[in-house]
Every structure is written in structure tokens, then in C-alpha cells.
Amino acid sequence: MTNTLIVGSGPTGLTLAIELARRGVDLRIIERSPQPPTGVRGKGLQPRTLEVFDDLGVIDEILATGREYPVLRSYQGDQVVWEGRMDEIRDASEGVPYPNLIMQPQWRTEQILRDRLAELGHQVEFGVELTGFEQDDASVTAQLSTGERVDCAYLVGADGGRSTVRKQLGVGFAGETHESERMLLADIRTGDLDREHWHVWGSPAEQTLHFTLCPLPNTDVFQLVAPYTGDDDLVGLVAEHAPHVRIDEIVWRSEYRVNIRMAERFRVGRVFLAGDAAHVHTPAGGQGLNTGVQDAYNLGWKLAIGSEALLETYEDERMAVAEHVLGLSTRLYREKDSKRGDDTNQLGLAYLGSPLSVGERGGDRLGTLFEEQRGTGFLLLADTAAEYPFKVLPPLDGQEGVILVRPDGYIGYHGDESGLSAYLSGFGIVEPRSDAAR
Structure with a gap:
């Protein structure tokens, strides 16, 4: 029997699969699309997500192929009328090793x-759709479009805003x-603009935005974003407002409706929801993809341990975060606020x-000792002779009591050592399986 069946292979599903695979947990990850998507879609990776990607062993490639967000250059016709940044470039520090928002097209992420x-021995099964499932107290039985029936201990719906898993759960x-x-999203090619600026026509502050063209790092593609007025003629739109810019090719395009929604439950029995299946956001603040990654990072180690008391905390923790982030992204969208910083970096x-x-300090991000935290285990900061x-x-300077850091970098227990055993046994916490990742 498979331990976990993951439905959906976006950033949320893939993060969860890596988390389980590096703990030696048996898993399958299926994707109804016949092949990986090609559109840019989400492109901003927040500092907290970069910390997660460090732990997962992918940060070097993410940084090597991505870049910090470029300077905005605003035009009227072909005349530059303003330049400025949407975020402040910050230096790395001991507590924030990745302080800046990184642009990375979602297909490359x-x-x-x-x-x-794949390095951990697993592949996405493309062209395989979940058609139904049943569950009882002991397992979940999933029916696939291939005709196969899969018995698993847990099923996770990371299958997007139109989630089949969420709908079947009711x-x-x-x-x-x-x-x-x-909004219209499109990936286009043009040779008429430099690739060092994010080019903007219209004023977001005055709600007269016509379109933007953002160069995607290590590609020859720009992402075009424009309000959708019922006219699908992107070439005509650009020609009307920027006659000096010619679209040479439209590589991909999609229409986006503003959705602000959250699932009423993130868990029903042995079935969990994560990412867009659990919450969908406005694009403001770049929160959606990143929140999904954090869902998976929270859930993965709990599924690997598998105690009921621990799994029960997933919904409690992530629903509170999703509600907060939805409120933030909605406010930024309504206020047409394009700034990035402490409110949006998820730290x-x-x-x-x-x-x-x-x-x-229970519940806080530890915010230090990142190298020591890498891998799948807990970290105990304590002056102790016990095993x-x-x-x-050793404890941090000025620390009183012991601190137990969860595998996802948050403090679980902070207090007298005498209470640690009861805490561990109460949640059924045992050392995760061998660290195959590092």
C-alpha cells in the first residue's frame, strides 16, 4: 500500500513529494495534464520560500537561473515618465539569508x-487523473483514469482551485x-525593449494600467499582464499604447479571473487539501504559490511521522495562515499597492x-542556525546530559530553558526540560526516517 498519494504536480505537490521522498516515505504523485505546463504564471519566490528551497536542496539552481526583480520603467507612449523599484534590495544577514524576492517563471520552478x-527516486505520473476515492478509518482507496485502484494511507489534494479532491469531499x-x-496573461517575444527593466504603460496608482511587459530571467520571453476588457487582440492593445513596440510572437496566453476563496476545511479524515485547492488569492503581493509551498512544508514531516495528534495540527496552523494571507493579498489588490517588503515576505x-x-517562543520561526536545521530532523537547543x-x-545566548525546533524551522517547545518528554509523547513525535536528502 502506498503511504501517500499526491494529486497535482504544481509547486505545492512537488514540495510535498520531495519532503516525503527524502524521509523514505512511499509516495505517488499524479498529474492530469499530459505534460508539464509551459506558461510563466506565478513568478515571485518570497524569502521564506527560498529558505524552504535551501532545505530541499534546490536553492542553488533557483538563484542561478532566477534574478531579483528589475526596476520598473513607466511610459506614456514611447516616453519614459518614471522609474523606481517595487521592492528594496537588501543585504543578506544571519537571520535572513535570502532577503530579496526572486523572479523565477513557475514552469522553471x-x-x-x-x-x-527524480534524484530522490520518484517521477510525476503525467496524464493520470483522479476520478474518485473512498476512505475509512484505516485507508483511502483512489480510482485513477487508467483504471487502477490505489490503496493509500493518506491522499493530498494539491490539484488547484478547481480541485477534484475538494469537490468530492464536499x-x-x-x-x-x-x-x-x-486579467490577460501572455508570454510574448519582442526585440523592441531592453531586458533590464519591467516596462509599464499606464498608472497602477490611478487604476489606468494598460499593460506591463516583464522580462523573464534566462529566457527571451516577456510576461505581458493586462486588464481584460473583452478584447483578445494583444497585438492591437500594445500597438495602441506603445506603437514603438512590436509583438513578434505570442508563446502562451491565458485569461485570469480574480478569485478570493478559502476551503472550509483543510482536512477530512485521511484526505488533506493544500495550495490552491485550499485557498486562492489575488495576484497582489505574490502570495499564492508561496503559501502553497508552505502548506506542503508544514504537512510533509507530519505525514512522515503519522501520529493523529500531529496531523490534527495541520488544519489548525495552515487555515490561520491562509486567512491572514488572503486578507493581505486582498487589501494590496484593492489598494493597488505594488510594494513588496516585510508584509509580503512571509518571514x-x-x-x-x-x-x-x-x-x-512556541510557534516562532527560529530565524538562525539555518545550516544546522537542514535535513529532516528536529533540532534541540539545550544544555543537557540526557540522550x-x-x-x-548548545542553547542560544540568553536562552532560558530548552528549545525544540520542528523540521520546518518553527519552534515547537520552549520551556523547562522536565516538560519536553510529555510534549513529545503527546504528539507521537519520533525521529523521522533516515535523511536520504543530504
């Missing part, structure tokens, strides 16, 4: 993650779809109030 998953998807607020997100967060099945390091 997914390719890098698929390559990492979980509501509360929120709004704004039919009148649509300040925490699991305060979670049953898994105990003590003064624990974790990596043990």
Missing part, C-alpha cells in the same frame, strides 16, 4: 523541483469570484496559538 524529486470554497475583474508568519506551540533522538546543540 516546477522543473527544478521535478529534477530534485468541502465548501467560501469567498468571491469577481467576473468583471479579469513574520508564525503558528502562535497552535496546540503544537508551547512556551514563550534525545535529535540533533542537540
Whole structure:
């Protein structure tokens, strides 16, 4: 029997697959599309996501092929009227090793993650669709479009905003779809613009944005984003507002409706929802893809351990975060705020109030010792003579009590050592399986 069946191979599903694979957990990941997508779609990787990608072993390739966001250059016709940044370039520090938003087309992010998953011995099964499933207290039985029936301990729906998994569970998807607020996305080629600027026609602040053309790193493609007015003529749109720019080729295009929704449950029995299957956002602030990666990073180590008390914390922790992030991205969208920084980098997100967060710093991101945290295990910061099945390091300067750092970099327990055993046994925490990743 397969331990976990993952439905969907976007960044969320792939992150979860890597998390499980490097712990030696048996898994399958299926994708109904016959081949990987080619469109840019999401392109911003937040600092917290970069920390996750460091831990997963893909950060070098992400940084080598991506770039920091370019300077915005605003035009009226062919005349430059303003230049400026949407984010402040910051220097790395001990507490923030990846301080800047990195631009990386989603198709390449997914390719890098698929390559990492292949190193760990697993492949995405393309052209395979989930057609139905049943579950009981002991397992889930999934029916695939190939006719195969798969028995698994857990099933995870990472299959997007139109999630088959969520619909079959009967979980509501509360929120709004704004039919009148649509955007056109396209990947285009043109030789008439430099690739060092993000080119903008119209004023976002005055809500008169006509279109933007953003050069994608290590490609010859620009991503075009424009409000959708019912006219599909991208060539005519560009010619009207920027007659000096000629579109040589439209490589890919899609229409986007503004959706703001969150699932009413992130878990039903042995079935979990993550990423866009659980929450969909406006594009403002670049939160959607990144929040999905964090869902998977939270869920992966809990599935590997598999205790009921631990799995129960997934919904509690991630629903609170999703609600906060949805509120943030909605506010930025309504205010037409294109700035990036502390509000959007996801470094300040925490699991305060979670049953898994105990003590003064329980639920906080540790924010240091990143090299020591790499891998699949817990980290214990304590001056102790006792033996624990974790990596043990001396306490931080000024630290009182012991600190147990979860595999996802957040503090689980902070308090007297005398209470640690009860905490560990209460959540069924044992040392994860061998670290095959590093």
C-alpha cells in the first residue's frame, strides 16, 4: 500500500513529494495534464520560500537561473515618465539569508523541483487523473483514469482551485469570484525593449494600467499582464499604447479571473487539501504559490511521522495562515499597492496559538542556525546530559530553558526540560526516517 498519494504536480505537490521522498516515505504523485505546463504564471519566490528551497536542496539552481526583480520603467507612449523599484534590495544577514524576492517563471520552478524529486527516486505520473476515492478509518482507496485502484494511507489534494479532491469531499470554497475583474496573461517575444527593466504603460496608482511587459530571467520571453476588457487582440492593445513596440510572437496566453476563496476545511479524515485547492488569492503581493509551498512544508514531516495528534495540527496552523494571507493579498489588490517588503515576505508568519506551540517562543520561526536545521530532523537547543533522538546543540545566548525546533524551522517547545518528554509523547513525535536528502 502506498503511504501517500499526491494529486497535482504544481509547486505545492512537488514540495510535498520531495519532503516525503527524502524521509523514505512511499509516495505517488499524479498529474492530469499530459505534460508539464509551459506558461510563466506565478513568478515571485518570497524569502521564506527560498529558505524552504535551501532545505530541499534546490536553492542553488533557483538563484542561478532566477534574478531579483528589475526596476520598473513607466511610459506614456514611447516616453519614459518614471522609474523606481517595487521592492528594496537588501543585504543578506544571519537571520535572513535570502532577503530579496526572486523572479523565477513557475514552469522553471516546477522543473527544478521535478529534477530534485527524480534524484530522490520518484517521477510525476503525467496524464493520470483522479476520478474518485473512498476512505475509512484505516485507508483511502483512489480510482485513477487508467483504471487502477490505489490503496493509500493518506491522499493530498494539491490539484488547484478547481480541485477534484475538494469537490468530492464536499468541502465548501467560501469567498468571491469577481467576473468583471479579469486579467490577460501572455508570454510574448519582442526585440523592441531592453531586458533590464519591467516596462509599464499606464498608472497602477490611478487604476489606468494598460499593460506591463516583464522580462523573464534566462529566457527571451516577456510576461505581458493586462486588464481584460473583452478584447483578445494583444497585438492591437500594445500597438495602441506603445506603437514603438512590436509583438513578434505570442508563446502562451491565458485569461485570469480574480478569485478570493478559502476551503472550509483543510482536512477530512485521511484526505488533506493544500495550495490552491485550499485557498486562492489575488495576484497582489505574490502570495499564492508561496503559501502553497508552505502548506506542503508544514504537512510533509507530519505525514512522515503519522501520529493523529500531529496531523490534527495541520488544519489548525495552515487555515490561520491562509486567512491572514488572503486578507493581505486582498487589501494590496484593492489598494493597488505594488510594494513588496516585510508584509509580503512571509518571514513574520508564525503558528502562535497552535496546540503544537508551547512556551514563550512556541510557534516562532527560529530565524538562525539555518545550516544546522537542514535535513529532516528536529533540532534541540539545550544544555543537557540526557540522550534525545535529535540533533542537540548548545542553547542560544540568553536562552532560558530548552528549545525544540520542528523540521520546518518553527519552534515547537520552549520551556523547562522536565516538560519536553510529555510534549513529545503527546504528539507521537519520533525521529523521522533516515535523511536520504543530504
